Amino acid sequence: MKTSYRRRRFFFPLVMVLALLVVSFAVFWLWNNVLVAVIAVRSVTYWQAMGLLILARILLGGFRFNPSAARPPYGGGAPAWREKFRQMNDEDRQKFRSEWKKRCSDKP
Structure with a gap:
């Protein structure tokens, strides 16, 4: 060695x-x-x-x-929200989706 x-x-x-x-x-x-x-x-x-x-x-x-120079900026990989979304249970996902739809809808 x-x-x-x-x-x-x-x-x-x-x-x-x-x-x-x-x-x-x-x-x-x-x-x-x-x-x-x-x-x-x-x-x-x-x-x-x-x-x-x-x-x-x-x-x-x-x-x-250094080998870290070859990595993409900001740590690379999936965004942090994606991992958080994967770890949510079904009830929290549904709540998140409905809140997101409410915020992004065209209706005032």
Whole structure:
């Protein structure tokens, strides 16, 4: 167990650097092969593409490395009222529905 943690701890930075290099190459290639042909922009070097990638990540996404960053905002999942409605008994549900209809009706 301890050796796998050490192995992951060693390889994680290497994988992150490798991913940065690969994604930077993708940005470099796409910029020079697509944007130069479509709109009037200059081609960029590999290091400029990496800088653009890092700048876009800072401005648009930030650097969040925790798994909670992938969750939808406000906790995700079903709204709180849905769980409350599920836990009501039949009498409370009927009372809730009639009150809701009374509030939402067009009659004054």
